[in-house]
Each structure stands twice: as C-alpha cells, then as structure tokens.
Amino acid sequence: MNYLDTLNEPQLNAVKNVDGPIMVIAGAGSGKTRVLTYKIAYLMEQGVDSFNILSLTFTNKAAKEMKGRISEIVGGGEARNVTSGTFHSVFSRILRHHAEKLGYPQNFTIYDTQDSRSLLKTIIKELKLDDKVYKPNGVQSRISSAKNNLLTPAAYQANSDIVNEDRQSGKPRMFEIYKQYEKRCFLAGAMDFDDLLFKTNILFRDHPDVLHFYQHRFKYILVDEYQDTNYSQYLIVKKLAAVFQNICVVGDDAQSIYSFRGANIQNILNFKNDYPDYKLYKLEQNYRSSKTIVNAANDVIANNTEQIQKDVWTDNEVGEKIRVVRTLTDNEEGKVTINNIYETKINNQAEHSDFAILYRTNAQSRSFEESLRKMGLPYKIYGGLSFYQRAEIKNILAYYRLTANPQDEEALKRIINYPKRGIGKTSMEKIAIAADHYNNTTTDDVSLWDVIANPKMYPCQIPIGTRTKLNAFVTMMQSFMIDLEKKDAYDLAQHIASSSGILRDLYSDKTPEGVSRYENIQALLSGIKEFTEGVAEDESSFLADFMMDVALLTDADSKDDDKDHITLMTIHASKGLEFKYVYVVGLEENLFPSQMALNSREELEEERRLFYVAVTRAESNCTLSYATSRYRWGNLITSEPSRFIEEIGSKHLVLAKTTFKGGGRSLNQKSMERKIGGTQSGLPKRTLTKLTDTPKKVKGDTSHNLQDLKVGYNVKHERFGKGKVVGLEGSPISKATVFFPKVGNKQLLLKFAKLEIIG
DNA sequence: CTTGCAATGACTGAT
DNA sequence: TCATTGCAAG
Numbered sequence: 187m188n189y190l191d192t193l194n195e196p197q198l199n200a201v202k203n204v205d206g207p208i209m210v211i212a213g214a215g216s217g218k219t220r221v222l223t224y225k226i227a228y229l230m231e232q233g234v235d236s237f238n239i240l241s242l243t244f245t246n247k248a249a250k251e252m253k254g255r256i257s258e259i260v261g262g263g264e265a266r267n268v269t270s271g272t273f274h275s276v277f278s279r280i281l282r283h284h285a286e287k288l289g290y291p292q293n294f295t296i297y298d299t300q301d302s303r304s305l306l307k308t309i310i311k312e313l314k315l316d317d318k319v320y321k322p323n324g325v326q327s328r329i330s331s332a333k334n335n336l337l338t339p340a341a342y343q344a345n346s347d348i349v350n351e352d353r354q355s356g357k358p359r360m361f362e363i364y365k366q367y368e369k370r371c372f373l374a375g376a377m378d379f380d381d382l383l384f385k386t387n388i389l390f391r392d393h394p395d396v397l398h399f400y401q402h403r404f405k406y407i408l409v410d411e412y413q414d415t416n417y418s419q420y421l422i423v424k425k426l427a428a429v430f431q432n433i434c435v436v437g438d439d440a441q442s443i444y445s446f447r448g449a450n451i452q453n454i455l456n457f458k459n460d461y462p463d464y465k466l467y468k469l470e471q472n473y474r475s476s477k478t479i480v481n482a483a484n485d486v487i488a489n490n491t492e493q494i495q496k497d498v499w500t501d502n503e504v505g506e507k508i509r510v511v512r513t514l515t516d517n518e519e520g521k522v523t524i525n526n527i528y529e530t531k532i533n534n535q536a537e538h539s540d541f542a543i544l545y546r547t548n549a550q551s552r553s554f555e556e557s558l559r560k561m562g563l564p565y566k567i568y569g570g571l572s573f574y575q576r577a578e579i580k581n582i583l584a585y586y587r588l589t590a591n592p593q594d595e596e597a598l599k600r601i602i603n604y605p606k607r608g609i610g611k612t613s614m615e616k617i618a619i620a621a622d623h624y625n626n627t628t629t630d631d632v633s634l635w636d637v638i639a640n641p642k643m644y645p646c647q648i649p650i651g652t653r654t655k656l657n658a659f660v661t662m663m664q665s666f667m668i669d670l671e672k673k674d675a676y677d678l679a680q681h682i683a684s685s686s687g688i689l690r691d692l693y694s695d696k697t698p699e700g701v702s703r704y705e706n707i708q709a710l711l712s713g714i715k716e717f718t719e720g721v722a723e724d725e726s727s728f729l730a731d732f733m734m735d736v737a738l739l740t741d742a743d744s745k746d747d748d749k750d751h752i753t754l755m756t757i758h759a760s761k762g763l764e765f766k767y768v769y770v771v772g773l774e775e776n777l778f779p780s781q782m783a784l785n786s787r788e789e790l791e792e793e794r795r796l797f798y799v800a801v802t803r804a805e806s807n808c809t810l811s812y813a814t815s816r817y818r819w820g821n822l823i824t825s826e827p828s829r830f831i832e833e834i835g836s837k838h839l840v841l842a843k844t845t846f847k848g849g850g851r852s853l854n855q856k857s858m859e860r861k862i863g864g865t866q867s868g869l870p871k872r873t874l875t876k877l878t879d880t881p882k883k884v885k886g887d888t889s890h891n892l893q894d895l896k897v898g899y900n901v902k903h904e905r906f907g908k909g910k911v912v913g914l915e916g917s918p919i920s921k922a923t924v925f926f927p928k929v930g931n932k933q934l935l936l937k938f939a940k941l942e943i944i945g
Numbered sequence: 946c947t948t949g950c951a952a953t954g955a956c957t958g959a960t
Numbered sequence: 961t962c963a964t965t966g967c968a969a970g
Contacts (some may be wrong), residue, residue, distance in 0.1 A: 495950045820961045
C-alpha cells in the first residue's frame with residue numbers, strides 16, 4: 187500500500203472515503219489526477235469489481251493513462267474492465283448498444299461539426315431563408331445549446347422565452363430549422379456531438395430498464411473536470427448515481443473554461459443541493475509550479491467575483507520572475523519567442539518537450555510555426571485542422587460511413603461525385619427534391635440513398651446518361667456493403683480506397699499538396715491496419731467498429747509519436763497538461779481577452795480563468811508576450827497589452843529586453859515604432875504605472891560590434907571556447923557558423939551567443 | 946457537367 | 961491571408 191504514502195492528508199482523505207457523494211475541489215497542479223487514479227486503485231483493492239466503476243475524464247488519452255497507472259498499482263489485467271473515457275465516447279458506446287430502442291441503426295453515424303453545419307446550410311437553403319440572417323454558425327450554436335439544455339424541437343417551440351428571443355433577433359423561423367435538422371439527422375441515422383448526450387438522456391428517460399441496468403452496473407462513478415460539464419452531462423451522472431450515490435466529482439471552479447459549450451459552473455455549486463450529506467475535500471497545495479507562478483496566478487484569479495473560497499499555495503521554491511515581452515509585430519513575437527526557447531534550451535539543457543507555446547486562437551500559430559521551421563526545431567501543433575478533418579481523409583471516411591450506414595446523407599453528398607463521375611449539382615437537387623417528395627407523400631422514411639438505389643420505387647426525372655452513372659455508383663457501394671462483415675477493417679478499407687478510384691485520383695496529383703494528401707490516405711490505412719491487428723480476440727474488427735469513434739478522436743488523443751518536440755496549442759487544449767517552460771503569447775486587448783468577451787462580466791471572467799489556466803501550466807518559467815501590432819485578415823492593426831498582465835503583482839514580473847535584430851529589419855522596426863508611437867522600451871504608459879519598480883533595461887546590443895565579422899575571423903565563445911568563423915548570414919549579420927575545435931561547426935545567433943572577436 | 950476566375954467574408958474555443 | 965461561393969465559358 188505504499189502508493190498511499192505519497193499522498194498528503196486531504197488527498198488521502200479524498201482517496202479513502204469511497205462511499206457516498208464526494209466533491210473534491212482541486213486547485214491547479216494539486217494532484218487531482220493522482221487522487222482519481224489512486225482512488226480507483228484503492229476501490230479495487232477494497233474488493234470493488236472493476237466492472238462496477240465508471241470514470242469520466244476530459245480526454246480519452248487521460249483515460250488511457252489513468253488505466254495504465256492503475257494497472258501498475260493493482261497489477262493484472264483488471265484495470266481494463268473499468269469503464270472510462272470521455273462522456274462522448276462512453277455514452278456513444280452505450281447508445282450503440284441500444285440504438286434500435288431509439289429508432290436508430292446500430293451503425294449510426296456521428297456527425298462532426300462540419301457535417302452538421304453542412305446539413306444546416308442545406309436546410310436553410312431549402313426553407314428559402316437568407317443565410318446572412320440565419321448564419322449557419324449562429325444557428326448551429328443556438329441548436330447546440332438547446333440540446334445541451336435538453337430541449338427537443340417541440341419543447342423549443344413551446345418555450346415562449348426562447349421563441350421571443352428568436353423573434354427579437356430577427357430569426358422567427360429558427361425553430362423550423364431545428365425541427366427540420368432533427369428530422370434529417372434521424373433520417374440519416376446520424377447523431378451530432380450534442381445528441382450523444384441528449385439521446386442518452388432520452389434513452390434513460392424512456393427506458394427505465396436500461397437505466398436500471400446501468401445504475402446497478404456503475405456502482406461507483408468518478409467525474410473529472412466537473413466544472414466543465416453541461417446540464418445534459420450533469421443529468422446523466424445524476425441519474426446513474428441515483429441508486430448508490432457513490433459519486434465522486436473532481437474539479438476546480440477557477441478553471442472552468444468551456445461555458446461556450448454549455449458548461450455550467452452551477453453544477454459544482456449545486457452539488458450540495460443534490461447531495462446534502464456530501465463530503466467536501468479541498469486540495470490546495472500545488473506541487474507543479476514555483477511560488478512566483480502560483481502567486482501570480484492567484485493575483486489574477488482574485489479579480490473574479492464568483493468563486494469557491496480556496497487558498498492555493500506551494501512549498502516549491504520562489505523561482506524566476508515571469509518575463510513580459512513586448513514586440514512590434516506578430517511575426518517578431520514568433521521570432522523572439524523561438525529564439526528565447528532556443529537559448530533557454532541550450533542554457534538549461536532542456537528537452538524540446540519541456541516547452542509549450544499557448545495562444546488564445548488557433549490562427550495565432552502561424553508566426554511561431556514559421557520561426558520554428560526556419561530554426562529547424564521540432565514542433566507539433568495540436569488542434570486546428572486535425573488529421574481527421576482534412577478533406578482527403580473526410581472523403582475516404584465518407585465512403586466508409588456510407589458503407590456502414592447508407593442513410594448517411596452528408597457522406598453521400600460528399601462522395602457521390604468524388605472522384606469526378608459526372609453527377610453534378612443539378613442531379614443532386616433533383617434527387618433531394620424527389621426524396622423530400624416521397625417523404626411527404628408516402629409513409630416511408632426516404633433518404634437520398636433510397637432514391638438513387640431504388641429508382642423503380644422512387645422514380646425521379648433524371649436523364650438516362652446520368653442514370654447510368656448513378657447505377658454504377660450504387661452497384662459499387664452495394665458491393666462494399668456486402669463486404670462490410672466479411673472482410674476485416676483493413677482489407678475493406680484498402681479495397682474501397684483503390685476500387686473507388688480515390689488512390690488513383692490522388693496519386694496522379696504530383697504537386698507537393700497532392701503528394702501529402704496521398705501520404706495522408708496511406709497513413710490512415712496503416713492506422714486501420716494497426717486497429718485490425720490490435721483488436722482483442724473476443725472483439726470484432728470490422729470497418730464499422732473502427733468507424734465507431736473516429737469522429738470523437740482529437741489530436742490530444744493521438745498517441746504521442748514519442749518524438750521530442752515543442753508543443754503549440756490553444757490554452758483550451760492545454761487543460762490538464764504541464765510544461766517546464768510556458769510561453770503565453772498574444773496577450774493583447776481584443777485578442778486575449780477576446781473581443782467577443784468584453785460585453786459581460788461573466789464572459790470576461792471566463793477569459794480570466796482561461797488566463798489562469800495558461801499561467802498555471804508552467805512549472806518553472808512563464809513568459810508572457812504581446813505585439814503592438816498584428817496582421818488580421820491581411821491588414822495591420824495596432825493593439826494594446828492585455829489587462830491581464832496588469833493584474834499580476836509587479837513583484838512577480840520582469841520586463842524582458844526586446845533586442846531582436848534579425849534579418850535586416852532593424853530599420854523597419856524603428857520606423858514602425860515611430861509610427862505606432864510605442865515607447866522605446868518597456869510597456870506603454872498604462873502598464874508602466876504598475877511596473878514602476880521594475881528596473882528599466884537599457885537596450886543592450888551585443889551584436890553591434892559584431893557587424894564587422896568576416897569569414898576567417900577568430901572568435902571566442904563563452905562555452906565553446908575559441909573558434910573560426912566559416913559562414914555568415916543576414917544583412918545586417920544575424921547568424922554565424924563557427925568552427926570550434928572542441929565541438930565542431932555551430933550555428934550561432936549573434937544576438938545570443940556572446941561572441942568576442944579575437945582577431 | 947466541368948473548369949477557371951473573381952468576389953467575398955471569416956478568427957474565439959472543441960467533444 | 962485563405963478558403964469557399966458564384967458566375968461565365970467550354
């Protein structure tokens with residue numbers, strides 16, 4: 187039982203109290219994952235059957251890692267019987283099991299955001315509504331929040347508040363779109379992300395036997411990141427826990443950052459109402475970060491009004507101050523950041539994986555990526571366009587989807603003319619009209635596929651030439667469908683890829699992009715091969731099994747290619763992670779906090795929590811940076827530093843020199859500085875008032891006298907010793923290649939490497 | 946039906 | 961800036 191000895195008192199209490207409702211409020215870096223992991227291990231040691239444990243985590247990767255650690259503690263293969271994963275993945279599996287009870291096919295498709303937006307666009311067009319008024323994005327989030335609050339289209343229409351809101355915002359027909367969207371999803375045998383939770387609630391509501399079964403199956407329920415659950419998730423958990431009430435939720439109200447997805451802090455605050463005899467444990471000791479970082483983060487979060495009282499502290503050393511870096515443009519921010527990473531890595535002999543660059547929006551990754559590429563440093567960008575969202579991958583997956591579920595309308599639309607087979611817009615419109623017609627005039631549920639596959643039953647006005655092409659497509663798809671449960675996933679996937687013509691189509695494209703698309707398909711196929719080989723003997727390895735949770739996979743879940751790389755991601759994606767050196771970039775008003783969040787206190791406080799999350803990712807060093815101007819939609823806009831920087835006590839901050847002088851840009855920078863009206867160094871006035879005790883750095887310029895460097899000069903480096911210049915780059919010179927007898931050729935950035943000319 | 950070009954509007958965040 | 965959409969010509 188030595189693993190329990192590593193816990194502090196509140197952690198130990200949270201682990202050892204297993205019965206009844208428990209809430210753990212866990213400050214950043216306070217070891218909550220450890221508590222959850224050990225708690226499950228402890229439960230198993232106490233004789234609880236692992237089949238009776240349900241653990242809901244924020245990513246599937248976290249679930250996998252937890253299982254691994256539990257296995258190490260309890261040994262044997264028992265840990266794999268714990269049901270664990272994200273809400274979406276756990277309940278999509280349960281839904282598959284009972285799909286027919288809800289009228290869905292077992293192989294129902296999961297529509298991702300793109301699919302459902304595309305369907306919404308179609309519907310808006312069909313209803314002859316103006317898509318400038320009914321913006322697909324806005325409609326989508328409206329419907330999403332309705333679903334997250336468990337409002338069916340009928341309930342939506344019956345709710346006068348909501349209907350009034352829609353009317354006042356000039357969108358009185360919103361409920362029709364919702365109704366139609368719901369109908370079309372059902373016809374297509376498809377659920378969107380919100381449906382996975384919504385339909386689970388419906389399943390439990392309408393089928394008490396099913397609910398009863400899972401209530402008794404999951405005697406112990408653990409929920410991580412509870413502050414980010416929405417009403418729909420809250421209700422699922424509440425229903426499941428109703429019998430045994432062995433529910434343990436872990437969260438931190440200060441890290442609630444998903445309200446845009448319907449997350450509701452009230453779930454934490456309401457816990458005591460639902461379970462009056464609950465036990466509360468607070469984990470307040472931070473084991474992750476330096477005192478400086480913990481205290482700075484506390485300074486920031488103190489500006490929020492609504493929070494659960496807690497006092498996060500640490501025994502770790504004070505550590506270094508948080509560096510504040512000001513640059514003139516977003517591009518310069520990229521260069522300065524990457525150069526600092528490069529320098530820090532060498533000075534501290536750190537790994538690339540010790541570094542993370544965190545930003546507010548995905549679009550900010552560009553300038554960092556460019557600099558990283560120029561410097562030849564290994565990096566990985568998480569989020570943004572993930573592998574499974576690339577067009578070529580979505581296309582081939584659409585073939586697989588349609589094979590597993592012919593009703594899938596979005597999949598059909600995607601591939602009916604890919605690769606090109608002469609079935610264009612006009613034909614598709616005719617088919618859609620026909621399907622709609624037969625839906626209204628017969629009692630059948632008629633999908634697009636039904637129309638093209640049964641021309642005798644559902645005739646439509648299509649010229650004979652096109653008809654022939656359609657028939658060929660139908661015959662091909664049907665042959666895939668026959669193979670669905672005959673061939674294993676890899677064989678069928680490979681077969682479809684080649685006989686659909688996709689591989690040929692991509693192979694013929696010899697542009698770099700085309701080659702990379704072809705490689706992506708190959709990568710997908712080898713992923714499927716791996717899946718096929720990795721399936722346990724008692725499980726099936728059909729293509730439909732592989733497809734089951736592809737839609738739910740994210741970059742965070744993709745297995746680490748255990749390559750040593752610098753991490754770039756949004757702050758949202760960084761939740762739960764930690765890095766030695768963290769760079770929080772783009773700290774500018776209207777960017778972070780986001781412009782969209784400035785209208786209400788609630789939204790601003792969420793931005794602040796987001797900043798809190800960002801800072802608390804750091805273990806030993808944290809750097810905050812901002813640019814005084816940045817490109818947005820192609821034109822330069824000026825910006826001022828984020829209010830969040832000011833909220834950190836100045837004693838925790840230090841202004842970094844911004845001495846970047848690369849690539850002959852000094853002149854440009856100077857003139858821009860004049861134009862923008864920034865001060866010569868340090869922060870603009872507003873911030874200076876708070877930073878008066880920070881010593882102003884005089885612009886040091888070590889590279890100045892090095893401009894006379896010539897190839898062949900002898901130089902001295904503080905670590906590598908004497909060497910000879912063999913190459914120079916940049917004008918003015920920014921980079922030198924120097925041969926050192928001790929270590930060989932080294933590329934040095936003049937502004938960092940303190941070179942001394944010795945003749 | 947396909948291709949190519951011009952015009953347009955999007956950048957929060959993500960299961 | 962970049963990806964998507966609309967329109968005209970082949």
